[in-house]
Amino acid sequence: MKKHLMIIVKYFKTLYKIYYWIGSFTINILKFFVKPNDNLILFISFGGKKFDDSPKDIYEDMIKDNRFDGYDFVWAFQNTESFKIPRGRIIKTDTYKYYITALKARCWITNSAVERGLNFKGRNTFYFNTWHGTPIKKMGEDIANTSKSFGMNRKWDVDLMTSQSKYEADIFARVFNINRENFMICGLPRNDVLADRTVETKQSMMKKIGLPLGKKVILYAPTFREYERDDGFNCVIAPPIGFDKWKKKIGDKYVILLRAHYEVAKILNVKADDGFVYNVSDYPVLNDLMLASDMLISDYSSIFFDYSILDRPMFCYTYDYDEYAEKRGMYFDIRTELLGSSFDEEELLVLINSLNYDKALKKVRSFRIKYVQSYGNATKISLDTIFKKIKLN
Numbered sequence: 001m002k003k004h005l006m007i008i009v010k011y012f013k014t015l016y017k018i019y020y021w022i023g024s025f026t027i028n029i030l031k032f033f034v035k036p037n038d039n040l041i042l043f044i045s046f047g048g049k050k051f052d053d054s055p056k057d058i059y060e061d062m063i064k065d066n067r068f069d070g071y072d073f074v075w076a077f078q079n080t081e082s083f084k085i086p087r088g089r090i091i092k093t094d095t096y097k098y099y100i101t102a103l104k105a106r107c108w109i110t111n112s113a114v115e116r117g118l119n120f121k122g123r124n125t126f127y128f129n130t131w132h133g134t135p136i137k138k139m140g141e142d143i144a145n146t147s148k149s150f151g152m153n154r155k156w157d158v159d160l161m162t163s164q165s166k167y168e169a170d171i172f173a174r175v176f177n178i179n180r181e182n183f184m185i186c187g188l189p190r191n192d193v194l195a196d197r198t199v200e201t202k203q204s205m206m207k208k209i210g211l212p213l214g215k216k217v218i219l220y221a222p223t224f225r226e227y228e229r230d231d232g233f234n235c236v237i238a239p240p241i242g243f244d245k246w247k248k249k250i251g252d253k254y255v256i257l258l259r260a261h262y263e264v265a266k267i268l269n270v271k272a273d274d275g276f277v278y279n280v281s282d283y284p285v286l287n288d289l290m291l292a293s294d295m296l297i298s299d300y301s302s303i304f305f306d307y308s309i310l311d312r313p314m315f316c317y318t319y320d321y322d323e324y325a326e327k328r329g330m331y332f333d334i335r336t337e338l339l340g341s342s343f344d345e346e347e348l349l350v351l352i353n354s355l356n357y358d359k360a361l362k363k364v365r366s367f368r369i370k371y372v373q374s375y376g377n378a379t380k381i382s383l384d385t386i387f388k389k390i391k392l393n
Helices: 001-011 013-033 053-060 095-104 166-175 189-193 199-211 243-250 288-290 303-310 319-329 345-353 355-373 378-390
Strands: 037-044 072-077 089-092 105-110 126-129 160-163 183-185 215-222 233-238 255-257 264-267 278-281 296-297 314-317 338-342
Touching: 013 037, 013 095, 037 053, 037 233, 053 189, 053 378, 072 095, 089 095, 089 105, 095 189, 095 303, 095 338, 105 378, 126 378, 160 166, 166 183, 166 355, 189 288, 189 303, 189 355, 199 288, 215 288, 243 255, 243 278, 243 345, 296 303, 303 314, 303 355, 314 345, 314 355, 338 345, 338 355
Parallel strands: 037 072, 037 105, 072 089, 105 126, 126 160, 160 183, 215 255, 215 296, 233 264, 255 278, 296 314, 314 338
Antiparallel strands: none
């Protein structure tokens, strides 16, 4: 019930405005009665859905760093019973305790937002945001009013946000109304491991996931379409794919890792096949899947930017490009940047079977130079910066 209510509030503008103004006003009054705690650091990833991504990488290094000895680390989750974390403690999102903790915290570390769709910040809080990807699809204030996605025209009170490139920082500064000088182009902490990949790492991840070592691995990772929902407002996706056909055409050489976006509740018309298609949508660590794979197929997902660090072939399969461009909007045409385009699956399979590896890598490297200017050392830079900032006062 709560999940459905949150979806309704998120996607119906009038209800969201009521929630936003009343909730923001209440919490901003409350903060004057809450004493800040200089040793409290609050972490939240994907709005409390997961224990992963850049906040997790920062956390795992932070608890081993003696500069942060004595700090109270708190993670916020939507389902607290589903997670266990080393050293720190856990609280539930969207509770009175959550908002009090957020108001007390000296530092917020997130890859999305802490405010739960509202507008507030603790009196002595340093807000560190890594975000969770580089934009292809339009975001924030760039989203048209006719889109199913929308956001309030407000200034995000972020003190520092990491980014992978000038392209990314320029867009986020505008669409989230964050001062441009508040961006640090150092890469994303979650991607440091991708820069350190080895043959041994790849084989280790294949074994961990349970893949046959004698096959090449295709990671198929489509993003969600917020305008495609079932009667319960759950996000669904129905790619025009028949994996039986894929198995006949490429099954002697390849296996498929199917990874749907975390917003997707159901994948329609697609069945996992034991030994060929592995549905890894619920697998907890996306980096493991990227490291285990030999190539990527996606559409409008920011995974392209991260995967380019691996220096492996990438294909775009944008079967619904015109519809997606109209309903969501894009910053550039991904079809001009990588191999593939608005193919049907027959053409895509031909492209895979006749892969010109050198041509594919040339495209990937050009893409990376353009959109991923910094990577490999973001976690250390983040920790050094956070420590310096929270020790200023």
